[in-house]
Structure formats: C-alpha cells, structure tokens
Amino acid sequence: MLAIDVQMLRKEFQVQQSRGGLKGAVQDLFKREYKQITAVKDISFQIPKGEICGYIGENGAGKSTTIKMLTGILVPTSGHIKVNGYVPFKEREKFVAGIGVVFGQRSQLWWDIGVVESFQLLKKVYRVSEADYKKRLDELVDRLQLSDLLSRPVRKLSLGQRMRCELAASLLHNPEILFLDEPTIGLDIVVKTEIREFLKSLNQRYETTILLTTHDLQDIEALCSRVIMLDDGRIIYDGGLEELKARWGKGKEVVLQFEHPTTLARLQELTLGLDVAWQLENELSAKVFIPYERANISEVLSRVVGVLQIQDIKINETNTDDIVREIYKSGSAEVKRLEIDQPEGVTIHA
Numbered sequence: 001m002l003a004i005d006v007q008m009l010r011k012e013f014q015v016q017q018s019r020g021g022l023k024g025a026v027q028d029l030f031k032r033e034y035k036q037i038t039a040v041k042d043i044s045f046q047i048p049k050g051e052i053c054g055y056i057g058e059n060g061a062g063k064s065t066t067i068k069m070l071t072g073i074l075v076p077t078s079g080h081i082k083v084n085g086y087v088p089f090k091e092r093e094k095f096v097a098g099i100g101v102v103f104g105q106r107s108q109l110w111w112d113i114g115v116v117e118s119f120q121l122l123k124k125v126y127r128v129s130e131a132d133y134k135k136r137l138d139e140l141v142d143r144l145q146l147s148d149l150l151s152r153p154v155r156k157l158s159l160g161q162r163m164r165c166e167l168a169a170s171l172l173h174n175p176e177i178l179f180l181d182e183p184t185i186g187l188d189i190v191v192k193t194e195i196r197e198f199l200k201s202l203n204q205r206y207e208t209t210i211l212l213t214t215h216d217l218q219d220i221e222a223l224c225s226r227v228i229m230l231d232d233g234r235i236i237y238d239g240g241l242e243e244l245k246a247r248w249g250k251g252k253e254v255v256l257q258f259e260h261p262t263t264l265a266r267l268q269e270l271t272l273g274l275d276v277a278w279q280l281e282n283e284l285s286a287k288v289f290i291p292y293e294r295a296n297i298s299e300v301l302s303r304v305v306g307v308l309q310i311q312d313i314k315i316n317e318t319n320t321d322d323i324v325r326e327i328y329k330s331g332s333a334e335v336k337r338l339e340i341d342q343p344e345g346v347t348i349h350a
Ligand SMILES: Nc1ncnc2c1ncn2[C@@H]1O[C@H](COP(=O)(O)OP(=O)(O)OP(=O)(O)O)[C@@H](O)[C@H]1O
Pocket: 013, 014, 015, 037, 038, 039, 057, 058, 059, 060, 061, 062, 063, 064, 065, 066
C-alpha cells in the first residue's frame, strides 16, 4: 500500500517586487509588481508504507515547500497528492489524525507551560482516549528519556531536550506517517545518535512511514534505504543510497601497513597494468586509490598480498557528503551520465 502518492506536483509563489528609488517607491504604492517563483516543478514520487525516505537538496531546492503541501499547510498550484489515502488540504480532520509532523526549527509545544500540559492539550486536539494516551506516553517517556523533563516549561529546555519532547508530541496519537523537517539540526552528536536510534526502532516496531528532510547526510546514512534528491524544484535522483554511492562514488581507497619496508616503485610494479594510484606515506605504509569501473579491489589486493607481508588493511568507503556535493555542483551533465545503464529500482529524472 502507498503511504504517499505524489503526481506532477507544482507550487508557484507570487512575490512582491520593489522598484528602487523614491520614484519606484511611489509607483509601488499605486501598482505593485509581482514576480513568480516556482518552488516545486511538477514532481512525482511514491512512498510505500513502512519506508524511511530521505528528501534532500540544497537551500531553496523546494524541500520545505513539498513537506508543507504533503502535510496540508500549503495548497498546491497543480498536481495531485494522496497521503494515507487523503488529500491533505481537503479532509483536514481525518487527515491529521494519521500524520505526525516535526519542524526542527519550529515548536509545536506551548513555550511557557510544562511539557506534559502541552501533551495533554495535544491529546484533546487529536482525541486520544485516556487509556491510549497513558500507554503511549509511558512508552515515549521511557524510550526518549523524558521523565525529568515533563514538568519543565519548554523555554527552559535545551535544544536536544526540546527535540525529544517534540518527537514525543508528534507521536502521541500513534500516526502512521511521520514528516520530519531537519529533525537533528543544531543537535550534538550524542543526541543526534539517540534520535536516529529512536526513529529506527519506531519504524521497525510500528512500520511508521518516515519522510525526512535533512542537510546532515549522516541522518540519511543511518536511517534511509531510499533517497530523493531535489534541485531547483525538480527531482534529480530517486533511488537507493547504495546505488547512489556506487554510481557517483569515484572509487575506494585502501590503506596498507607493511611488515617490512617497501618502495613506491615496487608497489607500482606489482600493480602494473592496473589503473590505480599509489601514494607512499612512509616506508611501512601506503595508500592506493582504486577507481570504480576501471580496477577492482580484489585484483589489486591479490597482487600485493601475495608478495608483500601485510600487517593491516583498511578500506575507506566513498564519502556520501562528497558525492552529494558533487552532484549538486555538476547539475545536468552528470545527470545524463546516470541515465546510461540505469539499474533496476532507480528512477533518474532529467
Ligand atoms: N511563502 C513563500 N513565498 C514566496 N516564496 C517562497 C515561499 N516559501 C518558499 N519560497 C521560495 O521557494 C523556494 C523553495 O523554498 P523551500 O523553503 O521549499 O526550500 P528548501 O529546499 O526547504 O530550502 P532550505 O534547505 O533552505 O530550507 C525558495 O526560492 C524560496 O525562497
């Protein structure tokens, strides 16, 4: 079953333009000029129930605008959306009962009252029964370690504490779909890790579908099997994270520690005919860069390990941050490269 179904979704904004100078300001008083911005340009994607999908893109790519349309805050200019079987901006009451939303930069909790009082208000808003509320709250307090925070006003909480409370607030009514807009922004690494672990177990236990936007690719690595990449309002990649790495990653780096001193010339001689690049760090340690498609790691290793005694080997995986940065930078030319020999399950949008 589909949790989210988006077809040819588009959002345009009219933005007021100001003319410069005194004359312009006077003209603006009488007749405003408007400019049209298309934040989301006819995108389509489907997310099955139970999937955790990362929605990424640079600043201004259109991520928040999409999330706002998916949660019914904004009405699309054109296109179709079904979330949990509902059209988000139409059937509001039924729709919101099935979704949870956390905007990392904004709070859904009341600033001056105790956390638990906010929870009780949300219980009323979502019409959660006393028994369900109690059960759910106990579980969330336990798993997000909230017991010391419940009586404190939100304004007295640290960012990490507040974010744990925000997550609990969004889940009190046990929604089937959770939308997270930058859920780990500004948090330290310990809290980020706790939140990722919590989301993973939530997904496993309840099959909660999660769509999250983030600039932190560690969130994606930790949580998402699938990633949708947006650039200037259009989807430029929709597929698995592993495929993304395999297709866009340039290669792997292997670091070798030798038992006995060796030389660069000796290493190059051993891998003669293979398209790899050696770098000697000292006489007992060297790095070799093995480009994907042009050489394979087992061939390189078998040639070296068979002859030299090795003390240690480390394989450095492709860094997703670098890959994604490069895709953003390279734009359409690189997208064309992806279109060749497209693997199954990966949709590339030009
Ligand atoms: N209410 C609005 N009125 C006019 N323009 C808007 C409005 N909301 C968003 N935009 C514009 O739409 C484009 C997409 O913005 P959006 O906030 O969706 O991007 P984003 O990918 O979420 O970026 P960020 O990572 O910075 O949050 C931007 O050019 C933005 O200025």
